Amino acid sequence: MSKRDTILKSAETLIRREGSQQLTLDRVAERAQVSKGGLLYHFPSKEELVAGLVARTIEYFDRDLATAKAELPDRPGRNTLAFVLASLEGRWAQDAGLSPERLDVFASAIAAASTDMKLVEPMREAYARWQALLEHDGIDPITATIVRLAVDGLWFTEMFGFDDAICTGERRAQIMTRLKEMCTAEPQSTSKRKSRRGKA
Template sequence: MKKDALLDAAEAVLSEQGTQALTLNAVADRAGVSKGGLLYHFPTKEALVQALVARVIEEFDDLIASYDDGSPGSYTRAYVEATFAVLTDGSRTYRRWSAITAAATDPELAEPLNEAMRRWHGRDPGQDSDPVTAMAVRLAAEGLWEVVSHAPELYGDAQLAALREKLLSLLQR
């Protein structure tokens, strides 16, 4: 069995049953493998959570990169576009992110997330025509992600589209 399939099973357990249910036995059962088969790839629950965290960070980094054309201010625009792509993709990807971050409660497990946040939000704002607005827009997008992960019904598609347009328009001033 491939590592990605095991990570998919772990994500499913987290998303459907919460962090308390994330055990190696539950993941092995969900993946349809023996516990030994899971342990071959992930010798501890911590190793499994580390791999889950690394995967979502890499996916979001890749998504940002797909929107970033390298022009002045493009990183913040790309961050907004990537955020809204996740929030509106219909598969509730943002819930996956929330479940994984909730599982990374130990400071050592959370450090890669902390480092990613430092990278995403600590970018040199000098590349933006209005650095303070760029920081505020990234923080607004981050806050929206947090709200939607806890109350997905709060904003409909039209509201999310309007929020995306507003945030992007703030970057054009």
Template sequence: MDSKAKLKRKHILQSATTFILTVDFQSLTLDAVAKEAGVSKGGLLYHFPNKEELLKGLALHIFEQFIELFDSYAAKDDDEYGKWCRAYIQASREDLEHNAALNVGVMSATLLQPVYIQSMSYSYSYMLRKMEEDGIDPSIVSIIRLTIDGMYYSVLYKIEPLQKELLDEVMTRLMNMTRKGMNEN
């Protein structure tokens, strides 16, 4: 069981997430998060002494949640061939549909910070290693990965993000590429 401090820290991170998704990332302040979490500013500062530490905590929290989602989709998939690629597609789709604003805000705020890049790189490498174990042609794995990366970047830079209907179509096609016999020349 998590300690009281860990539970409080998680509550603060979830409150920061809620604030970003309901208000916006630009309005994120320590005072706003403390209010959203229903804690004193001193209580928040105990866990996150400054905004940079809060952002670091959010970045780690986001990637932990994504990895949990990725692992859970893979665990539900009985077909070993392509299951990690399908898990990545499904987790990304859910994330893009529900948390894109949060992730884009945190990613853009932390983009040039080496500590964040290292954490993101570790999580990303874990997923790629799993996808490479799927038995799918490595070029197909790369097409899936780079397509999803492009979707995130289009949201991040506000360059024509895909509308829902087209997003659905692209995700369906990516899922088809993970099935035996669907991606052979």
């Protein structure tokens, strides 16, 4: 692991264990076992450290998304299904969505929101890019958006431990099956045309 990655990992661990209020350059340097000057070489300010956390979050998810997409056949709904898999069955979804890597994402979001909202802007831009992929995926864009929102909801439910009955076991498997089925749904206009022909 590079020194830069060690610093980011240490910052994430600090936030996760002690809260975002404890995110200071001195504390991160201590946990990463680097000098203050060594930390400042990579991240000259706390804001740049938080920006690094957010950027790594986006990078990790983009990597999971590309991996999932590469393993799927080229057909309508491919991007939407890849989003489901990357979010809920990818690197961050190990151990029922509670892997250390997945918690790093949570740490990044907390750090960004608690310091300066403009640092969240890259995440907003990334979500806009992911949403565009889903809306132009060959399936009904509203269905694709509903899938994304459901994925986000399950992701946060697992993250905060709101409902273990939903997030584990048979119920989670049923939800995953339904989401995957929705990713292969035909565009609404096509379905309506077929329905009209059937009535005729």
